[in-house]
Amino acid sequence: METITSPVGKGAVNRPQDVVVVQKLLRENGFPALRVDGICGSNTLKAIIDYQKRLYHLPDGIVTPGRKTLQHLTQNASPPCGPQGATSTNRQGTRRQPRQILPSYRCLRLLMQYEQLHTLPYDDQTSMTIDSWTSGATIGYGHWISRKSDFAQYKEGISESDAEALFARDLKPFIATVRDYVKVDLTQNEFDALLIFAFNIGSRDDRHHAGFYYSTVLKIINGESGENLDNAWMRYTLSHGKPMRGLINRRKSELKVYHEGVYLKI
Secondary structure, eight states, X not given: OOOOSSOEETTSOOOHHHHHHHHHHHHTTTOTTOOOSSOOOHHHHHHHHHHHTTTOSSOOSXXXXXXXXHHHXXXXXXXXXXXXXXXXXXXXXXXXXXXXXXXXXXXXXXHHHHHOOEEEEEETTTOOBOSSOOTTEEEETTEEOOOGGGGGGTTTOOOHHHHHHHHHHHHHHHHHHHHHHOOSOBOHHHHHHHHHXXXXXXXXXXXXXXXXXXXXXXXXHTTSOOSOHHHHHTTOOEETTEEOHHHHHHHHHHHHHHHHOOOOOO
């Protein structure tokens, strides 16, 4: 793993080669849309501070060689192939409050693999490219074009970097969902699995009592139900009332992340 030779961040030396290393590490620790350009601008400073909020009460916005921020960034980035979380990098099953956890690089990579990149608008139900708005209009990594009036800006397609920026924006409320609704401490892989699950089923639909907030999975996690977790998780495999092979495989994949720390698309 590359390292830095001088501080990066607010008022620091900010040697371009060091900034590149920090930007790459930040991308792999919950900031996938951050540009790797060797320039410590406002977006890089904000990412450093946002990351440090999980480590310190008063972030200083500086990544220093041999200090806590760099150690955590390096420890959690691009782990070797094989299990992660409670079964490898987190061998003791260390648990933390959800508000102290950000999605890992492997979590983001797996989620992007499942959502798949589409640079042109498509119908989420049929996966067919579309040139006019429908209720299932989607683009990028699963970004739902919810309003007909928004379709024009996406009609001609988007770049991969635009798709990554949309993905990062769409992910934020789901990170907040897991942090807000889970009341028990989690390992990194448990947090990641719940985030991938919530991103797919939705956060909270009060009208239909649907989404992560109303799920039996959340009740089991929070100790409010004695049902079997795997059975509750696998209930979310239907599309229009019928079992869907893709959803079955996705649920199995999420459970492997949760139980074993294995990040593999099935």
